Amino acid sequence: MTNIAIGVIGAGLIGRKHLAKIAEHPDFDLAGIADVNAEQVAAQNPAARVFADYRAMLDETRPDAVIIASPNQLHAENGIECARRGIHILIEKPVTDTLASANALISAVKAAGIQSLVGHHRRHHRQVATLRSLLNERQIGDLVGVSAIWAVYKPDPYFKVAPWRTQAGGGPVLINLIHEIDFLRFSVGEIATVGAVVSNRQRGFAVEDTAGVLIEFENGAIGTFFASDSAVSPWTTEQGVGESPEFPFSGESSYRFMGSRGALEFPNLVQWAQAGDAPSWNEPIQARRIHAPTLDPYVAQLDHFRDLILGKAASLQPVEDGARTLIATLAVAEAAATGQRIDLRERCATLLPPQPERKAS
Ligand SMILES: NC(=O)c1ccc[n+]([C@@H]2O[C@H](COP(=O)([O-])OP(=O)(O)OC[C@H]3O[C@@H](n4cnc5c(N)ncnc54)[C@H](O)[C@@H]3O)[C@@H](O)[C@H]2O)c1
Structure with missing residues (x-):
């Protein structure tokens, strides 16, 4: 098997952790890193190709897969740009910051037929x-x-x-x-x-x-x-x-x-x-x-991501499943603000495509 070329968008707290796990993983090669603080990130990663613009990283290094570890508000945009280029994504939690952007991402992922995995590493x-x-x-x-x-x-x-x-x-x-x-x-x-x-x-x-x-x-x-x-x-x-x-x-x-x-x-x-x-x-x-x-859940998560990309496993958490967790979490905040009990069923049914049958492991 040839190694999987992987890029990382966002080299902050969790991005650095992913970079360390990629460096030790036998099946992944780092294609490049994108971070707006490119100079600082390049100094920390002297062997890596570092880009300030993540689109340039995607186009110039052409990775098979990307880990999206940017701020929440950028997740949807980053994921959609990867999907358009046929690049598989491991996207940090929360999948996106709003339900509307989650739906836009879900549509792009489905249209492109890429694999997606949300970073709920637990x-x-x-x-x-x-x-x-x-x-x-x-x-x-x-x-x-x-x-x-x-x-x-x-x-x-x-x-x-x-x-x-x-x-x-x-x-x-x-x-x-x-x-x-x-x-x-x-x-x-x-x-x-x-x-x-x-x-x-x-x-x-x-x-x-x-x-x-x-x-x-x-x-x-x-x-x-x-x-x-x-x-x-x-x-x-x-x-x-x-x-x-x-x-x-x-x-x-x-x-x-x-x-x-x-x-x-x-x-x-x-x-x-x-x-x-x-x-x-x-x-x-x-x-x-x-x-x-x-075990180290971040390594196990990378192993699972590799298996998805190789067609050996079904995603433990595609983006639509991550959106259900987002719906439930936003509902907690809304319930506290309004004093109302919030019913999630209608929101999940109307906002998202049906959930495929999942087999418990
Ligand atoms: N799974 C986990 O355990 C876990 C833990 C921490 C954070 N997270 C998630 O990971 C994401 C990042 O969190 P963090 O704590 O690492 O934040 P952070 O602020 O430490 O890192 C974000 C990085 O993204 C970079 N960035 C900002 N705008 C960018 C752009 N336009 N293009 C490229 N890079 C850009 C920043 O320069 C920074 O280096 C968040 O979505 C957060 O919820 C997950």
Whole structure:
């Protein structure tokens, strides 16, 4: 097999991480990097061809595939330009910044017949695949509900270096909870309605620092989510899985899935069950730990992207699926602003093409 020539648009925080993973990957060759800070990026990547204009990078290096790691507002435009040139895309989350631009991107991707993968990297963890199998096999019976937390304290410089993070859209709902919502859609199923309350009491910024979310899934399960970037805790997926060195490992579970026959903690995959056929609160309950190996989800994501490009796999998350996660996340913000419970079903049905059947792994 000849290596896949890959370009990267946007060499910021996450773009640099992708570049490091590409450099170590045996099946990809870096074709070029596009970043408006071309001089600085060229100094950091002396062996790479660096362009200030991403269209020039696409036309002059003619990559087979591109990772789009630019600011959210550019995702749709970048993706459409790649699609027009027949270039496969791995597009960072959120897939785009609005539903209208998501639909424009979906149309362009479909018209061009390119492969697309949204960068919700959590989907690639082995713990996630194991959880999905356990839920699909009804190991805890009928899923009744899920209770989850994502709570950490973001340090002051995080806001000082990027003041947009103190304004609408820069808070934990659109930056962090979007990954959790995507994970819930992937593990439990589609979301029917959301309600939410948010607060800015801790930091006093225009944007929320804390949120409480009520989720109703299409399969009838109910979920509650507490999210905050102003509370110290060991309960985030990042800390629980230990997926990157910036977020030190806590080994704690932040999700509890509860079913008619037992319960599961995630990401530790501790399964709680009672002996016998008749569950009862009077019976003792016991735990067993299920093992799933830890891997680097960004490398696993690249492996999957390679398999899509080679026609060996179907995308774990095409752009239309990323748009469903965007719809649900925007609905959380809207529910909090309006005090209304938001029904997602009509929005998903009217705004997006039908979802192809997805087989759980
Ligand atoms: N999957 C994840 O875990 C994860 C983590 C962080 C960020 N993200 C997503 O990745 C994207 C980038 O986030 P970030 O934190 O790396 O931001 P960033 O600001 O650190 O990086 C963005 C880069 O894009 C460059 N850029 C801006 N305009 C450009 C243009 N017109 N053409 C080419 N380059 C341009 C900037 O110079 C900068 O280097 C966002 O969509 C974000 O939501 C995903």
